[in-house]
Amino acid sequence: MLILQDVAYAHPNKDLLFTDISLTVNRHEKIALIGNNGSGKSTLLQILAGTLQPSQGIVRTESAPYFVPQLLGQYDTGSIAAALGVEENLLALREILAGNVTEENLSLLNDDWGIEERCAEALAYWQLDGLNLMQTFGSLSGGQKTKIFLAGILIHKPEIVFLDEPSNHLDDASRRILYQYIQTTTDTLLIVSHDRTLLNLLDSVYELSKRGIRIYGGNYDFYAAQKQVESEALANDLRNKEKALRKAKEIERESIERQQKLDARGRRKQEKAGIPTIMLNTLRNKAERSTANMKEVHAEKVGAISQEMSQLRQELPDTDRMKMDFDHSRLHKGKILVTATDVNFGYGEQMLWENPLSFQLTSGQRLAVKGPNGSGKTTLIRLILGEIQPQTGSIERAEVRSIYMDQNYSLIDGTLTVYEQAQKFNSRDLQEHDIKIRLNRYLFTKAFWDKPCSTLSGGEKMRLMLCSLAIGNQAPDLIILDEPTNNLDIQNIEILTAAINEYRGTLLVISHDSYFLKEINVEESLVL
Structure with a gap:
């Protein structure tokens, strides 16, 4: 089980990335963590993996997680075995097999006599046969680096696995292996990805934003359908607010015009009646205050509706707020x-x-x-x-x-x-x-x-x-x-x-x- 309670993170410059993140991931669950760039998905994974400390809050896991990060350049200067965290074990095993049976080597091996075979099987599973584990990690391609870390899952056999954009540099064949692992494993998975084929293999979608975590109980297609319903409801609310704004402005205009006509008619009657000038001025000031008060009431109503519309527009997805004006090629089709x-x-x-x-x-x-x-x-x-x-x-x-x-x-x-x-x-x-x-x-x-x-x-x-x-x-x-x-x-x-x-x-x-x-x-x- 994985538990987060009131987790927050602020950058070193004190800018708050997210706050009040609380969630529970049960054993064997397979969770997609999605959100816009900059929402803090990778940061949250690093906090869960223990490679980054939260600004506040509590993180608890039942066992040590295995983390496949998106960026792997920090491992370039070491060996593949070092990146996998097995270099000392392998070197100790080779020393022992060569006859150098010391307490230090036995302690480093930690009774893991099958480490070499497990590494070979894991590399073969990810179509990395023939790689020398002692060669420099930086000599590998982007896809190979990712597959090395994915092979580490089979080597270390963790119960909890975090993956940050694992399919980014993988070709079709490697993606199929990744998809098969996700479908068949009993590991607890939390995956950050934009690969929607992968996301459709997971049980739930957790959406991270500045407002916190929102849980959708289904795969990506279910999530997308729910977001579409929300978007349509939001667009409908916006249309209704636009109608209400037009109506409020129309009522405001009609009311002011009606009041101005009444004021003008009243002034003409008062002037015909021979009312003293001082009294006319008093009545005129009173009418002007009444008109001003009415304008203020209508302006407040129009302003409130405009503010609500502005808030609704901010909630619209960017795809709905964007205005495309893409031109077309002038070549005839089939040229x-x-x-x-x-x-x-x-x-x-x-x-x-x-x-x-x-x-x-x-x-x-x-x-x-x-x-x-x-x-x-x-x-x-x-x-x-x-x-x-x-x-x-x-x-x-x-x-x-x-x-x-x-x-x-x-x-x-x-x-x-x-x-x-x-x-x-x-x-x-x-x-x-x-x-x-x-x-x-x-x-x-x-x-x-x-x-x-x-x-x-x-x-x-x-x-x-x-x-x-x-x-x-x-x-x-x-x-x-x-x-x-x-x-x-x-x-x-x-x-x-x-x-x-x-x-x-x-x-x-x-x-x-x-x-x-x-x-x-x-x-x-x-x-x-």
Whole structure:
């Protein structure tokens, strides 16, 4: 069992990240922890794992948890065995087997005579056969590093496991192994992930926000359906408030007009009746005070409704608050953009593809490029873009306007401010206020305009990229997305999905995220 009581965390600069977090995770439960970027998901996992202390509150676990962090660079200088926490055990075992049976070696081994076999079995399970546990951890690829830590679950056999974005660098085959583990294990799981296929394998969704933890008793699809119901109810409330505001303003206008007519009629009667001037002034002041009081009452009512509307708008999901104005490609559907014939490319004497590639890419097509890590997906993109030439075969390219959006959104210039980045794409000479209106549509308020792009999160860079494309005079004919969901939370994946689904042009996607590919209607694949 895992128990949190009134847990809070504040950054060293005293900025509060979250507060009053209380929850109980029972044995064998499988929990998804989700929330927007910056809500504190990874921080909460670190607190649960004991690698970070909360600012206040109590954390209790029945047994020591095993933690697979998202960022693994801190282990690069040591060995794989050190990263797994088994280096001393393995070295002690080897010393003992070599005849050096000392008390120190026996103590380090701690009677774990099967450690070497368990490591070999765990590595084989994660398709890491042949790795030397004493080689440097930093020599591994991102996917291999993640799989090493996942293999640690089989080595250490914990009862509680925390996983922070475990599928981020995994190819399709490795994701299937991960999904199988999640489905079959009896371990207690708490997983931070934006991989919605993975999230659908879990029992419950815990949503973390500044307001605390909210529990949804079902998998991700159940959670999404509940959020949709909440969103529709919120939108309905907002529509009702808008109607009430219009009605209140109409009543205010009619009441003031009616009162002004009554006041004018009264003044005319009083003047005809020959009432003394001093009395007329008294009556006029009284009428003006009455009108002012009535205006104040109506203004308070209009102001209260406006305030309620503002609060409701703040609660709307960003996908509902964003205003998309994505342009479309001007190419006719079916125009041949790329023709590849028996194409291959190699680094050194080794060719990437056992069978040379032949394919066509046509305007309006939505195509996924699939293959395991290291199969040459990014190389193929560079060939399509004309950055490199094939070593065998030929590739013909039509003149098209293309945009390559990699997972780091490197088209965003970190030396520019948000406004300057948007201005860079201003090919139709929009005025400054027009650019700022468009930035607002993509949720970049005034506070962001002078902010350096280098400080933006992955989701913010993605939205700025979409905004920049919308500011340009013409949408690209070809958009290439290279692992676009790796650094995004679910909210920003939904924003990207909505934008791509509005786009009418050619789409080429490298992604292991099958849920995302389905959402953006990619039905064709080129498998390497």
